[in-house]
Amino acid sequence: MNQVHKLIILLALVSFCCRAEFQLLGSGSALLMDGKRNEIDFGFSYLTKEGAGKTFHVGKQEVSVEDVPEKYTLTILLQNKDKYVWIQEFAPALIETFHWKLGEHVFKLEKNKDSKLTPKGNYVFFIDGEKNYFAQGMGQIIFYFKDDGLDKIETNGLSSKPRNYQ
Numbered sequence: 001m002n003q004v005h006k007l008i009i010l011l012a013l014v015s016f017c018c019r020a021e022f023q024l025l026g027s028g029s030a031l032l033m034d035g036k037r038n039e040i041d042f043g044f045s046y047l048t049k050e051g052a053g054k055t056f057h058v059g060k061q062e063v064s065v066e067d068v069p070e071k072y073t074l075t076i077l078l079q080n081k082d083k084y085v086w087i088q089e090f091a092p093a094l095i096e097t098f099h100w101k102l103g104e105h106v107f108k109l110e111k112n113k114d115s116k117l118t119p120k121g122n123y124v125f126f127i128d129g130e131k132n133y134f135a136q137g138m139g140q141i142i143f144y145f146k147d148d149g150l151d152k153i154e155t156n157g158l159s160s161k162p163r164n165y166q
Helices: 003-017
Strands: 022-024 026-032 037-041 044-049 053-058 061-065 071-079 084-086 095-102 105-111 123-127 130-134 138-146 149-156
Touching: 022 149, 037 095, 044 138
Parallel strands: none
Antiparallel strands: 022 044, 026 037, 026 095, 044 053, 053 061, 071 084, 071 138, 084 095, 095 105, 105 123, 123 130, 138 149
């Protein structure tokens, strides 16, 4: 086999191995307003699907795309006088607390246990162990993607410094 053929085969192998694809599995559970538990099966993937081209999966939803989407925003809304939250992707009902793992990242929403603080909704939202508090009635987790997976995570409407609300 001559050098040109070897180079063509090598380039084909490299391009096959380096195509943009990723899968971020997500799982956890939510405690609902009625005391029942709801399993969370929510992750992201960008895959080549036989006959359909490239697809982006968000939870159980799937859409055909040409490129990796730039970002996805997960919205958390305080509800019922800030006693519960609504996250449409996680449960068909209001949520009291949840624990969700996405790849290596851990997200947890729980009631505040520090009696010196009265944050909005009396909630503490942890992202990889770091405390966040609602700065308003809506918080957002913004997931930015790159060709091989998650690039970064940002928040909106959440603050690392609690404000006291009465």
